[in-house]
Amino acid sequence: RKEVEQDPGPFNVPEGATVAFNCTYSNSASQSFFWYRQDCRKEPKLLMSVYSSGNEDGRFTAQLNRASQYISLLIRDSKLSDSATYLCVVNGGYNKLIFGAGTRLAVHP
Amino acid sequence: GAGVSQTPSNKVTEKGKYVELRCDPISGHTALYWYRQSLGQGPEFLIYFQGTGAADDSGLPNDRFFAVRPEGSVSTLKIQRTERGDSAVYLCASSLGPGTGQRDYGYTFGSGTRLTVV
Numbered sequence: 001r002k003e004v005e006q007d008p009g010p011f012n013v014p015e016g017a018t019v020a021f022n023c024t025y026s027n028s029a030s031q032s033f034f035w036y037r038q039d040c041r042k043e044p045k046l047l048m049s050v051y052s053s054g055n056e057d058g059r060f061t062a063q064l065n066r067a068s069q070y071i072s073l074l075i076r077d078s079k080l081s082d083s084a085t086y087l088c089v090v091n092g093g094y095n096k097l098i099f100g101a102g103t104r105l106a107v108h109p
Numbered sequence: 110g111a112g113v114s115q116t117p118s119n120k121v122t123e124k125g126k127y128v129e130l131r132c133d134p135i136s137g138h139t140a141l142y143w144y145r146q147s148l149g150q151g152p153e154f155l156i157y158f159q160g161t162g163a164a165d166d167s168g169l170p171n172d173r174f175f176a177v178r179p180e181g182s183v184s185t186l187k188i189q190r191t192e193r194g195d196s197a198v199y200l201c202a203s204s205l206g207p208g209t210g211q212r213d214y215g216y217t218f219g220s221g222t223r224l225t226v227v
Contacts, residue, residue: 004151043200043218044152087151095140095204095216096165099151 001026006088006100013107017078021103023071023088032091033064035073037084038102044087047073078107111135113219115201121225122191130186130222134203138217141184143176144200146221152200158184159206191226198223 006023013019025033033050048055050062050071061074071088088100114133122128134141140159144152154168158178166176173191178184188195204216 043220045218046216089151092154094157094159094164095206096142096154096157097144097152097202097216098154101149101151 002100003027003092003098004088004090004100007103008101009103009105011103011105013078013105015078015080015107015109017107018074018076019078019105020075021073021086021088021105023073023100025069025071025088025090025098027090027092028066028069030069030090030092033071034089034091034097035060035062035071036087036089036099038087039084044099047086075105078105080107080109083107113201113203113217115199115219115222117222118220119223119225121227124191124193124226126191128188128191128224130188130199130224132184132186132201132203132219134182134184134201135217136182138203138205139181140204140206141178142202142204143184143186144202146198146200148197155186188224191224193226196224196226 003026035047036044037047038044048057050064054063059076063072083106085102085104087102090098092098116131142157143155146152156176157165161181173189176186198221200218200221202218
């Protein structure tokens, strides 16, 4: 079993749609979690950290359920510019990051 | 420099050759990480340096892979006797420190070296 598993995607949605990505992780001792965004042929960039209480940044909301070892990312009012691959990431200790395979999002007009 | 710099950006080499990939981290970042990303996959951890020493090299796939960071700044990933399966994007990242909290400690990736073994 992979340490971090994500929805396979791709997700094809119209502009303005709400889309949700899910992720599960296997190590119950994991302490910190992130969502990264990666554009085609570019490096991953931090989108947001995920806190136990849930957190929101504009149109993006991240949730963490430690009991279920489940992380989610909700994007509201999708924009064309949101098209990218979204990587679920768990801190494996000492900032050694463990990445999921990514979920590709394509937003169309 | 302002960001993590990796050179070369692209490298094509023949099977069996030796290659070196360079990473110049953000000034002041003591932690440096190497990852490998194959097509359609997320980055996979290779090795982590804290200062000059390799604190965790558990991700190196075999003894053909080796990395150094002799002065605690620039790092070089070395691959001997390259194989076609080594073709991937090799990403370097640096951060202020190891950390274990929810902060990302300024974790920044370079733009990667795309290695193609033919």
